[in-house]
Amino acid sequence: MKANLFFKYLVCYLLIVISSLIILNTVGAGRIRNGIINDNIRSMKIEAETITSDYMKGYYSGNMSLFDVDNGLKTIDTFADARIMIINAVGEVVSDTRGTSFNDKNERRRLPAWLLEKDSYVGGNIKELSNKAIVAVISPIDIDFVLKGYVVLSMEVSELEKDASYSIDTLNICFLILGVVFLIALLFLYRISIIPLRAVIKAAREYARGNFDYVFATEENRHDEFRDLMDTIEYMAKELSLMEEYQRKFISNISHDFRSPLTSIKGFATAMMDGTIPPELYNKYLSTICFETDRLTKLTSGLIELNKFDSHQALLDIREFDLHSMIKQTVEAFEGKCRDKHISLNLIFEGDESLVMADKGKIEQVFYNLIDNAIKFSHNDSDINITTKSKGNKVIVSVKDYGIGIPKESLKKIWERFYKTDTSRGKDKKGSGLGLAIVKEIIQSHGEEIDVISTENAGTEFVFTISKAGV
Template identity: 40%
Template sequence: MKISIRLKLIIGYILFGIVGFILISSFTYKNALKSTTKSRAQSLYKEATSISQSYATEYYGNTLSAQEMKRILTSLSSFMDGEIWLVSSAGKITLSTDTSRVGTALDQFDVTDFGSHNYVIGDFYNIFSAEYLSVYAPVTTDYTVRGYVLIHLPMSAIESDALNLLNTAYLTYLFLMLILLGCMLLILFTWIRKMEKVKKHLKDYHNGNITTPITFSALDDISDITAYISYMEQRLGSLEEDQRNFISNISHDFRSPLTSLKGYIEAMLDGTIPPEMYNKYLKIVLTEAKRLSKLSESLLELNKTGSKGALLDITDFDLHQMIRSALMTFEGQCKEREIHFKLSLTGQKLFVSADMSKIQQILYNLIDNAIKFSFDQSDIHIETSIKGGKVFVSVKDHGAGIAKEDLPKIWDRFYKSDSSRGKDKKGSGIGLSIVKGIIQAHGENINVVSTVDAGTEFIFTLPLADREKL
């Protein structure tokens, strides 16, 4: 079942509201009741102390009559909405705002039950039928405790105050939830409108209706996504163009030798080429056939290097011997154009741990490119060095170079830069893609530095063989 982001947000908002309500109901009420009880107890204790130090002292000093004392206590009681007792040191109620309690003996009365807070909560020795907050203050005259002032307040009144605080918390929470809802709806509306625009754009692109890039003025996550989408579309468009160019180049590279083969064979068959010239033209046919074979093998290799499952045959071999052998293959081409190789190798031998055949292919590709794009009567420098357990190999030519805007694309499978800058226009443009694929399969790196009309340098790394590390 597909759940839209809107429904997820609504469900999340409702769950957030329910959880918040439960937390407020549980913790806020408990904390409010505890805080209110403590506050009222402190207030009542101050009142009880005031009564004990003034009116009760005068009462026990016989300067205040019992009737007058009763009137004062009743007045204070109505103001506090509670009961006030005057209890003798023996635990007998001598005065009370509730006359029915006068003379009642509190057999279990013990001031230590009040603890350090000077108040207790309960039915006060079974006197009350409900819970009360009871506070006491001793009445002292001449350093002698004559009795106690007790004030009792029903817990229902304190709970009512706590509920008022809870209701205030509910209203505040509701107000905040409404603000949050408004903000969420505003953000959701803006976000959905943008997402609908993005979805429509992607649908049009999927259906082949190429549209202008989508942009948003605000800097947010969706703007970043649209920027990535626009970049992806540009790259796809570029890859499609490169693919068309690649197919065009490959078609041309296949067509050219096939046309030659067809022409020479037909000329032999119809007698245009006499038998005594067969040997010369058969060599040309063989050369063109080798070109086709090499091109086919390059295409197959390109497909292999694009596969993550390609296996490597890792062995230790002498890289310097491989370089020298590879250079001998190109002696003929270099002699014709007076191109010379300059070697700067680290030692007579240098063993690396890699796939020998594939590294040989890398060297052939890079050297072939260097010759192809070098100026006549120039030098090609090949250098090896060791740094941090890695072997660095450099192939540097002095020739046409690569334009700055072409550098990021030279590794693409379907990209071929302007072949007219090279002396040899027969390349398929897939060699560097193969090179990078092989290097990455080894877990190594390859970089290029180039300046137009100055030359190009390719530098790649290989793992040093263990024997070289000893």
């Protein structure tokens, strides 16, 4: 931002103020001036009509003398602040509130004929009225449909411009006061928006450098969108920090899990090549090499599977199938392992069949991983129960063993990739630590939930849901 956002605000503010003042004192001043002139013309026309009805009809009917008319017009002049003239039918001045009716030659003064033909006039000076620009109103005096003369009211434009200037000055003062108010508002806007925005930018730069412990240097009592933005960025930084830690652990784990079988394979192959291992033991060590190769294959397949879920490339083939039939087929694959450990796999189904809508291959993988884990961590001569139960539009599935269980502090970590709960006792040394991570990704990709209940030295139960078919 480099402090230029406030500068832009200030430039916009000055442009608005200056352009508004220019417009007010040009276009606005002209309209105010014209408005005052038009208002005075209307007022003078009303006064002219009043003079005609109240004075001139009485004068021409003989009921009033010219002296009485002059006195009345001078009173009106005082209140209306306008020069009043009475003109006869031939254009001669009969009465003038601010001058005489005769010129230096003792002749009656005359007004131009073209002026008497107008009803109003705004323009340059007329020597018979004033040496300055004037506003004049001409009202005919009709008595019994006979033109007897004219009533002429005039006023210098400069007098009206004083009123216009006063109005414009008042508006300028009000506008300048508003300008100060707007400037204070701009400074307040700067404080509540640009300052926290700078804090956000600084924090983002710190987080970009890897300083995820940076704390915003701003008011803690804010409760607005900037506070939400700051909280969101802080949360993002924490997540990035956790992601960075996860990546370090991920690289460490995957390096360890790849290095161990590769070391075995290379060691046995080298020993066979240089004669350290006699030919009669080749089959034994070749079996070990095949075993380690299978471990690498499973680990690679698991990583590829998880990567598909991470990049949203894992497409589900959702179709209807019988869950009970699929579970039975999966269980058959573990007969040998169960026989070796004398473990009983008990299928407790609700009904003969259970039709569900899911990706059969993916759900089969879920059962394979869960049953494999249950056998691995079960004691000899124990039971494993697989239960299905219908509830609403879901089928609730449970895989429960009575083995060593999961420590309480490990329950939240079992879904993490490469996490192994009992490496110290060697129970899961053959595993990759990816099985439960894959299980959770598959269940969540179906829009379902999976949970675990476990007590150490008592057993573990995994419970998840699958959507029924035809619902």
